Amino acid sequence: MRPPPRGLDDEAPRSPGRVTTSAAGAPRESVIHTLTAVTDLVAQGSGPWINFDVGLFLDRFWANTINGLSYGSIYALVALGYTLVYGVLQLINFAHSEIFVIGVFGVYFTFLALGFQPGQTPNVPLAGIIANLVLAGAVGMILAGVAAVILERVAYRPLRKRNAPRLAFLITAIGASFVIQQVFRITRGSNPEGTIRLLPPEPLFRIFGAPVTNLQLIIIVAALALFVVADSFVNRTRLGRGVRAVAQDPATATLMGVNRERVIMITFLLGGLLAGAAALFYLMTIPQGAVFNGGFLLGIKAFAAAVLGGIGNLRGALLGGLILGIAENYGQSLFGGDWRDVVAFVLLVGVLMFRPTGILGESLGKARV
Amino acid sequence: MTATTETERAPSSSGGRFGELSRWWNARSRPQQWGLLVPVAAIIYLLPVLNPPIITTEPATSFPIALFNAAVFALIAIGLNVVIGQAGLLDLGYVGFFAIGAYSAAVLSSPDSELGVRFPWLVIVPIAMVITMISGVILGTPTLRLRGDYLAIVTLGFGEIVRLLADNIDPLRGNRGFQDIARPGGTYPDGSPIFTQNDAQGFYWLAVTIVIIVLFLMGNLERSRVGRAWIAVREDEDAAELTGVPTYKFKIWAFAIGAAVGGLSGTLFAAQVGFVNNQRFDVTTSILYLAAVVLGGQGNKVGVVVGAFLVSYIPDRFQFEPEYRFLVFGLALIILMIFRPQGILGMRQHLLTYGRQAYQKLFGAGTGVAPTSLTPSSRPAGEPAEAVPDDRSGSRPQGGGE
Numbered sequence: 001m002r003p004p005p006r007g008l009d010d011e012a013p014r015s016p017g018r019v020t021t022s023a024a025g026a027p028r029e030s031v032i033h034t035l036t037a038v039t040d041l042v043a044q045g046s047g048p049w050i051n052f053d054v055g056l057f058l059d060r061f062w063a064n065t066i067n068g069l070s071y072g073s074i075y076a077l078v079a080l081g082y083t084l085v086y087g088v089l090q091l092i093n094f095a096h097s098e099i100f101v102i103g104v105f106g107v108y109f110t111f112l113a114l115g116f117q118p119g120q121t122p123n124v125p126l127a128g129i130i131a132n133l134v135l136a137g138a139v140g141m142i143l144a145g146v147a148a149v150i151l152e153r154v155a156y157r158p159l160r161k162r163n164a165p166r167l168a169f170l171i172t173a174i175g176a177s178f179v180i181q182q183v184f185r186i187t188r189g190s191n192p193e194g195t196i197r198l199l200p201p202e203p204l205f206r207i208f209g210a211p212v213t214n215l216q217l218i219i220i221v222a223a224l225a226l227f228v229v230a231d232s233f234v235n236r237t238r239l240g241r242g243v244r245a246v247a248q249d250p251a252t253a254t255l256m257g258v259n260r261e262r263v264i265m266i267t268f269l270l271g272g273l274l275a276g277a278a279a280l281f282y283l284m285t286i287p288q289g290a291v292f293n294g295g296f297l298l299g300i301k302a303f304a305a306a307v308l309g310g311i312g313n314l315r316g317a318l319l320g321g322l323i324l325g326i327a328e329n330y331g332q333s334l335f336g337g338d339w340r341d342v343v344a345f346v347l348l349v350g351v352l353m354f355r356p357t358g359i360l361g362e363s364l365g366k367a368r369v
Numbered sequence: 370m371t372a373t374t375e376t377e378r379a380p381s382s383s384g385g386r387f388g389e390l391s392r393w394w395n396a397r398s399r400p401q402q403w404g405l406l407v408p409v410a411a412i413i414y415l416l417p418v419l420n421p422p423i424i425t426t427e428p429a430t431s432f433p434i435a436l437f438n439a440a441v442f443a444l445i446a447i448g449l450n451v452v453i454g455q456a457g458l459l460d461l462g463y464v465g466f467f468a469i470g471a472y473s474a475a476v477l478s479s480p481d482s483e484l485g486v487r488f489p490w491l492v493i494v495p496i497a498m499v500i501t502m503i504s505g506v507i508l509g510t511p512t513l514r515l516r517g518d519y520l521a522i523v524t525l526g527f528g529e530i531v532r533l534l535a536d537n538i539d540p541l542r543g544n545r546g547f548q549d550i551a552r553p554g555g556t557y558p559d560g561s562p563i564f565t566q567n568d569a570q571g572f573y574w575l576a577v578t579i580v581i582i583v584l585f586l587m588g589n590l591e592r593s594r595v596g597r598a599w600i601a602v603r604e605d606e607d608a609a610e611l612t613g614v615p616t617y618k619f620k621i622w623a624f625a626i627g628a629a630v631g632g633l634s635g636t637l638f639a640a641q642v643g644f645v646n647n648q649r650f651d652v653t654t655s656i657l658y659l660a661a662v663v664l665g666g667q668g669n670k671v672g673v674v675v676g677a678f679l680v681s682y683i684p685d686r687f688q689f690e691p692e693y694r695f696l697v698f699g700l701a702l703i704i705l706m707i708f709r710p711q712g713i714l715g716m717r718q719h720l721l722t723y724g725r726q727a728y729q730k731l732f733g734a735g736t737g738v739a740p741t742s743l744t745p746s747s748r749p750a751g752e753p754a755e756a757v758p759d760d761r762s763g764s765r766p767q768g769g770g771e
Contacts, residue, residue: 050537092518158707168706170459170521171663174656175702182696296652300529303522338537345526352519353511 050335057333062210064329070216070285072325073223077278078302079309079317080230081148081271087247087312087362088267090166094173095151097299098180099272101292103144103279105184108290110136111196111283118194129198133280141276148272149265151176157261184292192291199284219281226277230270231314239266247312297341301328304348310358319359413577417570426685433569437641439681440576441634446661446677447583447670448630453659454668455596456623457603458513459521462528463658465508466501466628468650469531470635472541473497475645478551483540490553494636501632502625509624513617528652535647546646550639564640572641579637580674583630587670590626599623603668653695660698663705666712675713 057064078100085093114132124132155176159168199218203211234240245253246263254260282289282298305324309316324344331343351358397405416424417433426435445467452460474493476482488496512523535541553575555563563571590596598619601609610616639645657680665676684694705712 090518092522094521155703162707162710164706164710166518167453167457167459168710170518171659172703172706174461174659175699175706178653178656178695178699179703182693182699186693186696297529300522300526304526307519307522338533342530342533342537345530348526349511349523352515352523356515356519 050339053334053336057330060210060333061330062208064333065326066207066210066212066216068326068329069322070219070325071328072305072322073220074278074281074285074321075298075302075305075325076318076321077223077226077274077281078298079306079321080227080274080314082303082306083309083311083314083317084234084243084267084271086306088243088264089156089169091156091169092173092303093151093268093271094170094299095155095177095180096148096271096275097295097302098177099144099148099151100275100279100282100299100302101184101295102147102180103140103272103276104283104290104294105188106143106276107136107140107280107283108193108196110139111198116196116198118196121197121200124198133198133284137277137280140279141273144276144279145269145272147180148268148275152264152268181292181296188292190292192288192294195287196283197287215284219285222277223281226274227314227318230274233270234314239263243267301341301344304344307348307358308351310360310362312362313358313360316358316360316362323359410577410581414574417573424686426682430685431569433573435682435685437569437573437576438685439678440573440580441638441641442658442661442681443580443674443677444576444583444634444637445631445658446665446673447580447587448627448634449658449662450627450667450670450673451587451590451599451630452623452627453662454666454670454673455591455599455603456620457599458620458623459518460524460624460627461521461655461659462508462524462526462531462652463627463631464650464652464655465524465528465531466505466631467635467638467654468535469501469504469628470497470632471639471645471649472535472547472635473500473632474636474639475547475550476541479547479549479645481542481545481547481549488551490551490636490640493551494633497632497636498629501635502629505625505628506621508628509621513620513624525652525655528650528655532647532650532652535650541647543647546644546648548644550643550645552640552643566641566643569641572637576637579633583633584670584674591670595619595622656695657698660702662712663702664698664712666714669712669714672712672714 078096081096081099082093085091085096111132114135116132155172156169159172199215201213201215204214204217205212232240234243242253242258242263243266245256245258246260250260253263282294301324302321305320306317307320308324309318309320311317324347327347328340328344332340335343394402417436420427420432425432445463448466449460449463452458452463474490474497476484477486477488477493477496478490480487508524508527512520512527515523536543552564552566552572555571557563564575565571598609598614598616601612601614602616602619602623606616661677661680662673663676664679665674666672680698709715
């Protein structure tokens with residue numbers, strides 16, 4: 001008998017959203033039941049399995065928007081890694097989601113090393129918590145960045161040397177992704193790590209009646225700051241000029257004295273660092289998210305975000321991430337929590353159908369005018 | 370750099386015992402080849418009866434069941450090979466088609482289904498294949514216009530959507546699944562049924578027969594206009610389009626045919642197990658399929674059967690934990706891509722239609738394919754065709770920017 005493939009999601013949180021729906025606001029059962037426009041198509045189930053709940057959607061519009069921006073920032077940070085590597089190598093770094101997972105575990109282990117235990121609310125002053133978070137984030141970023149560089153060395157560089165076809169890169173990336181995932185599975189088990197929450201979410205103020213929590217605010221602001229840093233690195237520094245040059249034309253860039261291998265390394269490093277930062281925000285939002293396959297869905301969605309905005313385009317990745325995060329939340333309200341991921345994928349397919357180059361187009365290599 | 374690697378690799382790819390054997394094989398005429406294959410097929414059919422001591426997977430796993438699973442895996446790999454190996458489209462959601470096939474069988478025959486019909490298995494198979502084919506076209510129509518690497522992600526998303534739909538749509542029963550799925554009828558002379566859940570022997574024979582039939586059909590397809598179009602698309606889509614191959618149409622065909630074979634294997638699997646729920650169709654499983662195709666040799670249908678057999682059989686034989694399966698095959702993918710990108714049995718490029726006659730005219734009666742030393746196609750699949758100018762060749766990562 002074929003052993004049932006026990007890969008994904010049996011115990012793991014399926015997606016960021018599912019976990020926090022209850023935290024974001026009380027589910028309104030009555031609204032769900034009264035405003036169901038599309039009932040079950042087969043009409044024999046115990047209840048509708050898909051909703052079309054305009055009332056709930058309107059009701060939670062602003063809350064969803066804010067929450068979506070916060071998730072979207074995480075997607076955007078991961079998407080930047082995809083987009084950078086794609087811009088320079090025209091390669092989908094399939095293992096980037098696992099780089100993110102390495103970051104998540106890096107952050108988690110730092111929490112443990114700092115003496116936080118699962119299930120306890122830490123009794124540390126605010127400044128201490130912030131210092132700890134920054135430290136954990138730094139560890140996660142460094143680990144993820146180094147892992148990305150090692151990945152490039154081990155998996156992609158030999159292929160580049162051999163001038164391998166494009167498919168070979170993609171298959172190697174998939175292989176690498178599996179290896180990293182399984183190493184975590186075998187060493188840490190397939191259950192999520194215990195919950196460590198350093199900073200409980202507290203509403204700070206309201207926008208259009210929707211509460212904004214401290215976590216959401218920190219994440220959105222920090223992600224935007226990191227984006228600005230990455231964007232100005234690529235667009236304003238000497239190294240960034242090298243990155244853009246290689247993206248535009250590797251052969252000419254090499255002739256002009258750009259060290260292509262170094263540019264590739266920097267690209268992977270930068271992508272890894274951003275993924276590590278995303279890992280910290282992810283673990284702050286979803287403390288139970290440290291699990292070996294936690295990067296799978298997030299990775300696909302981040303890639304979807306990158307494509308949505310225009311892969312190879314840093315600003316596109318940010319825009320795509322935010323749009324995807326918001327759209328997912330809207331979809332969740334409209335159709336029900338189970339359909340959140342479906343909405344994300346359908347959005348991806350839809351965008352690719354009508355605008356394959358994404359909203360802002362692909363332009364890492366474009367010269368600045 | 371390329372010059373040195375070429376000279377290093379050329380002998381290893383054309384020479385060696387393996388090359389010797391394949392040259393001898395190619396020199397046989399068609400009837401001779403078929404005659405030689407009959408005893409091989411007979412041994413394959415007799416395997417569960419013989420239950421050879423070292424090869425058997427017992428006592429841990431029932432040998433016929435292990436063999437049946439390997440045969441289904443081989444069928445899946447043949448179907449996926451059409452998409453990946455022939456047409457060069459990386460499909461990471463192939464498990465979705467397998468799932469659609471299995472679910473079609475379940476919905477059309479299980480008493481748990483709300484349709485309330487109980488079709489026999491033979492009726493289900495064509496229906497399921499048509500359904501999967503349609504779903505292949507539905508998936509392909511928007512996505513196949515895209516560049517190859519977007520396709521990988523979109524198909525991955527598709528595989529995930531199929532699984533999520535099985536989770537979310539109530540009539541598909543999620544985790545509870547469907548019991549009592551129809552299996553083919555038929556009894557042995559003594560009256561006992563051939564196809565039962567506990568004894569997979571009959572199912573194994575059925576699966577092997579289907580594999581052989583599908584291999585025949587695929588062989589014909591490969592040598593037809595369709596097969597040539599696929600190879601043209603795989604090698605260079607722009608050039609194919611310019612030479613008048615309607616690439617989009619043939620890519621959709623590749624998707625549809627691959628999907629149909631996936632659906633067929635899904636029905637076979639559902640019939641043997643008799644139970645389908647949402648736990649068997651992870652995207653991770655897709656990667657095992659991919660590993661089978663890549664390991665065996667993309668584009669070589671015998672190769673992918675061997676690859677599928679290895680991917681399915683080795684874990685059963687040596688009883689490693691299912692967890693390690695993914696680790697081992699993930700590593701195998703990386704190592705293979707670096708050191709032997711063409712897989713165990715690499716694909717040979719040669720003339721397709723009337724190739725045999727042409728080569729015999731050119732190189733003498735004893736040759737079925739071109740002597741390896743004479744053609745540039747003896748290079749491993751991973752090598753570039755000729756010195757490819759590094760202008761904006763969009764087909765390789767080294768290419769220029771957009």
